[in-house]
Amino acid sequence: MATRPRIGQLRLRFYQVLLLVAVLVAWHVLTAPGLLPNFYFERANRAAFFFGEPIKIAGRIVDWFVTGEIYSHLWITLVETALAFAIGSVAGLLIGLWLGLSPMASAILDPYIKAANSMPRVVLAPIFAVWFGLGMWSKVALGVTLVFFIVFFNVYQGVREVSPTILANARMLGANRRQLLSAIYLPSAMSWVFASLHNAVGLAFVGAVVGEYLGSAHGVGYLILQAETTFDINTVFAGIAVLTAFALLLDAAVTLVERRLMTWQPRAAETDRT
Amino acid sequence: MTAAPALALRDITCRFPSVDGQGTYTAVADTTLVIEAGEFVSVVGPTGCGKSTLLNVAAGLLAPSSGTVEVFGEPMAFAGEVNRRAGYMFQTDALMPWRNAIGNVTAGLEFRGVGRAEAMERGQEWLRRVGLSGFGDRYPHHLSGGMRKRLALAQTLILDPDILLMDEPFSALDVQTRQLMENELLALWAADRKSVLFITHDLEEAIALSDRVVALSAGPGTRPIGNFVIDLPRPRDVAEIRMEPGFLAFHKEIWNVMKEEVLKAYARQRAA
Numbered sequence: 001m002a003t004r005p006r007i008g009q010l011r012l013r014f015y016q017v018l019l020l021v022a023v024l025v026a027w028h029v030l031t032a033p034g035l036l037p038n039f040y041f042e043r044a045n046r047a048a049f050f051f052g053e054p055i056k057i058a059g060r061i062v063d064w065f066v067t068g069e070i071y072s073h074l075w076i077t078l079v080e081t082a083l084a085f086a087i088g089s090v091a092g093l094l095i096g097l098w099l100g101l102s103p104m105a106s107a108i109l110d111p112y113i114k115a116a117n118s119m120p121r122v123v124l125a126p127i128f129a130v131w132f133g134l135g136m137w138s139k140v141a142l143g144v145t146l147v148f149f150i151v152f153f154n155v156y157q158g159v160r161e162v163s164p165t166i167l168a169n170a171r172m173l174g175a176n177r178r179q180l181l182s183a184i185y186l187p188s189a190m191s192w193v194f195a196s197l198h199n200a201v202g203l204a205f206v207g208a209v210v211g212e213y214l215g216s217a218h219g220v221g222y223l224i225l226q227a228e229t230t231f232d233i234n235t236v237f238a239g240i241a242v243l244t245a246f247a248l249l250l251d252a253a254v255t256l257v258e259r260r261l262m263t264w265q266p267r268a269a270e271t272d273r274t
Numbered sequence: 275m276t277a278a279p280a281l282a283l284r285d286i287t288c289r290f291p292s293v294d295g296q297g298t299y300t301a302v303a304d305t306t307l308v309i310e311a312g313e314f315v316s317v318v319g320p321t322g323c324g325k326s327t328l329l330n331v332a333a334g335l336l337a338p339s340s341g342t343v344e345v346f347g348e349p350m351a352f353a354g355e356v357n358r359r360a361g362y363m364f365q366t367d368a369l370m371p372w373r374n375a376i377g378n379v380t381a382g383l384e385f386r387g388v389g390r391a392e393a394m395e396r397g398q399e400w401l402r403r404v405g406l407s408g409f410g411d412r413y414p415h416h417l418s419g420g421m422r423k424r425l426a427l428a429q430t431l432i433l434d435p436d437i438l439l440m441d442e443p444f445s446a447l448d449v450q451t452r453q454l455m456e457n458e459l460l461a462l463w464a465a466d467r468k469s470v471l472f473i474t475h476d477l478e479e480a481i482a483l484s485d486r487v488v489a490l491s492a493g494p495g496t497r498p499i500g501n502f503v504i505d506l507p508r509p510r511d512v513a514e515i516r517m518e519p520g521f522l523a524f525h526k527e528i529w530n531v532m533k534e535e536v537l538k539a540y541a542r543q544r545a546a
């Protein structure tokens with residue numbers, strides 16, 4: 001990557017921006033009422049009704065941030081995501097460690113884990129709404145069910161694949177069972193948790209937004225839900241744009257955290273050198 | 275000498291479930307191996323004959339199918355307890371990749387409840403002794419193969435074990451690094467005369483380092499087929515000693531015993 005000339009990078013960026021602008025312009029031209037003669041819909045404002053208008057969408061986004069209306073919703077969604085991620089990861093880590101270290105328990109639970117993982121967990125949302133109400137916790141619960149399995153499977157696999165030589169070495173160095181857990185199994189499992197970090201955070205976010213969308217009073221998902229019931233397509237698109245940007249920011253934050261925590265990994269080492 | 279030997283493996287037999295799942299494979303059969311306190315013993319044998327298996331038994335990591343092990347006269351129980359008097363350098367990388375160099379060196383002290391400040395001080399001292407001072411905050415993946423071996427050596431020796439078990443520790447290194455490491459090992463050993471059980475498939479390495487070389491037969495049912503006392507003068511330089519007539523005579527003598535076994539092992543591997 002580093003060998004690619006700078007000018008190439010610049011040109012690449014230019015084309016990427018150009019593509020975005022082209023799409024936006026096409027969108028605008030095709031949907032602005034009366035700009036082009038109608039060729040598909042009978043009425044001039046129909047295209048705008050179905051596909052929204054980029055300028056109005058941008059206006060709505062600016063509006064949200066200028067009035068500050070969006071911040072409380074973003075905050076709620078962020079808190080739900082963070083809670084779902086934290087609870088799901090810790091639960092996945094603990095249960096993954098437990099089952100990874102206990103062949104008996106994992107053999108007994110194996111079919112049920114497979115079943116729970118193949119179940120489309122979004123269908124649990126109504127149940128969570130009944131259990132936890134329409135507030136934040138039903139969204140967190142949905143996110144947790146998504147995050148848990150990703151982390152759980154990674155940790156479970158990680159624990160069973162701990163190098164027997166590293167284990168034997170630690171035993172020869174005097175580690176007892178508890179020390180093996182804290183000095184070998186846990187760090188090794190943690191590295192697998194980090195490996196699934198992007199997926200886990202992404203799914204926590206999905207859980208939060210989908211939960212909000214299925215019934216809530218706050219959050220960006222709620223904004224979209226509300227706009228949809230009034231056929232306000234511009235606001236729906238504005239919500240989607242904000243969610244996408246937010247997801248990208250979240251992912252960038254995860255990458256930063258990952259860089260800091262995973263310095264010992266070979267991949268990080270190689271990119272350091274090149 | 276009437277003192278109990280450092281390590282006594284008596285009539286050791288190790289069987290494993292065979293690869294096809296039915297029956298058993300006898301890796302080691304009726305092997306007796308005694309290492310006196312302060313003695314440097316090498317075990318040579320063709321690849322796959324059961325050298326690592328024997329060493330794992332000596333370390334208490336693997337319970338033999340039959341036979342007993344005594345450590346300085348104490349019988350070993352094999353009930354989840356490893357050989358507390360021994361340090362083990364493994365054939366493959368055994369460093370914890372998530373710990374930096376100083377974290378790896380001090381791991382044993384940490385497990386034994388030594389305070390952090392003292393552990394760090396002794397860790398830095400050992401890094402210096404193996405030529406790695408200044409590399410304390412590097413992770414294993416950032417170190418070369420030779421540096422990782424030196425780190426593993428420091429990790430083992432910091433606990434000052436009475437017995438040192440080494441499983442082909444230098445076989446993955448290039449010739450120059452290897453000879454440097456062998457000389458360093460001899461210097462460290464000369465300083466406090468630990469009992470060493472050194473596994474290798476390299477006969478020259480075995481002769482250059484040891485007081486005694488034990489040759490093993492090819493598997494299955496590996497057993498010692500020769501015991502050679504190497505009375506070459508010390509201190510030795512592993513690069514120079516290879517040219518001496520005494521060394522060559524030992525090499526010829528031991529190779530004559532081993533040749534057939536190596537060919538047997540090779541034929542068996544070809545057939546498999």
Ligand SMILES: Nc1ncnc2c1ncn2[C@@H]1O[C@H](COP(=O)(O)OP(=O)(O)O)[C@@H](O)[C@H]1O
Nearest residue numbers: 290291301320321322323324325326327328493
């Ligand atoms: N845990 C095990 N299960 C089954 N077979 C094993 C096991 N450990 C070693 N063996 C077999 O025992 C033989 C000796 O292995 P090993 O001691 O590693 O040889 P060496 O170290 O001399 O190369 C080999 O044939 C190997 O396949």
Ligand SMILES: [Mg+2]
Nearest residue numbers: 325326365441
């Ligand atoms: Mg071996």
